Amino acid sequence: MILTDLSILIADDNEMNRWLLAEQLGCWSDDITLAIDGREAWHFLQQQKYALVFLDVNMPGLTGFELVKKIRAGSANQSSQVIAITAHVQSHQKHLLIADGFNDCLIKPIVLADLQRIIAVWRAPVSDADSQYYANSVLEKVDSNRELGRQFLQKLFQELPLQLVRLEQALQGQSAELALDVAHKLHGSFCFYGFHDFRGIAGRLEDALIAGEMPEAWQYFRQLLVKCEALLGMQTEVLTCMDG
Incomplete structure (x- = not known):
């Protein structure tokens, strides 16, 4: 077709x-x-x-x-x-x-x-990414090993809320070095998982922190937070897709 x-x-x-x-x-x-x-x-x-x-x-x-x-x-x-x-x-x-x-x-x-x-x-357009998109992205990374993909996703869902809290606290405390450390790890994680909609925002957040542009960093953090909350809200559906 x-x-x-x-x-x-x-x-x-x-x-x-x-x-x-x-x-x-x-x-x-x-x-x-x-x-x-x-x-x-x-x-x-x-x-x-x-x-x-x-x-x-x-x-x-x-x-x-x-x-x-x-x-x-x-x-x-x-x-x-x-x-x-x-x-x-x-x-x-x-x-x-x-x-x-x-x-x-x-x-x-x-x-x-x-x-x-x-x-x-x-x-699938990144802007319309859904649970199947995220499951497929991980399956691509693990050569279609569903059990391994499930383990990776569970690790992400467990760690992501903690990383977001650390990042927000660092930004509130104007600790650019700590914020950059967390943002860099988040960026690397999204690259690893193949979530390229997240990767773009996390990359811009990291660049803003490197440049010392805190207002821009806050803007990208808020965008990232909204997307992360949406992803965490669909974690059951993503894991279901991962199970086939």
């Missing part, structure tokens, strides 16, 4: 690679934009929000690594799902790309089964 609301950007300086990936993704969308290099991709990314962004990591002008940093630093696609395309990373090294700001990666040569996995995991 064609998903006409799934907007996609493909950036690759190799014409054949662009064409092949667009043909494969045509199974899910008829709204696909092609960029011939990093600079053209950045132009498109500033003009339109995309559900999925596929970036070749080695492009002239701006590499995929440079682009994803610009995207996460501030653009219309700051919270979009950005997928790295590379032939030089092994599957067990995917976490290195995620640490750089990508949501996931595709290893060349790209096969249809890998694209199906990407679409299944990342097609």
Whole structure:
């Protein structure tokens, strides 16, 4: 079925690679934009929000690594799902790309089964994230080991309220160093769990604390608190989804 609301950007300086990936993704969308290099991709990314962004990591002008940093630093696609395309990373090294700001990666040569996995995991808009989204994000991290995923989620649900209290107390006491320590751990946790809607806010909170911008830090903390309360409120549903 064609998903006409799934907007996609493909950036690759190799014409054949662009064409092949667009043909494969045509199974899910008829709204696909092609960029011939990093600079053209950045132009498109500033003009339109995309559900999925596929970036070749080695492009002239701006590499995929440079682009994803610009995207996460501030653009219309700051919270979009950005997928790295590379032939030089092994599957067990995917976490290195995620640490750089990508949501996931595709290893060349790209096969249809890998694209199906990407679409299944990342097609849901982050703003509409629900219990299934969070369960799927964790399952992706633990190679579909449901028992291990449940253990990780239970640990998160147990620790998150305590971390939020510590962070709020640090902010109230104007203890930027302690607040930064807690914010950094929260940011790392959300990166680990693959909760990229949380990751974006936690990252901006951490950046504000590093810059000593306490009013902005309070703003991001309040945003994070609302999302965390919503997540904790749906923990039973998330665990149910985790159990299949």
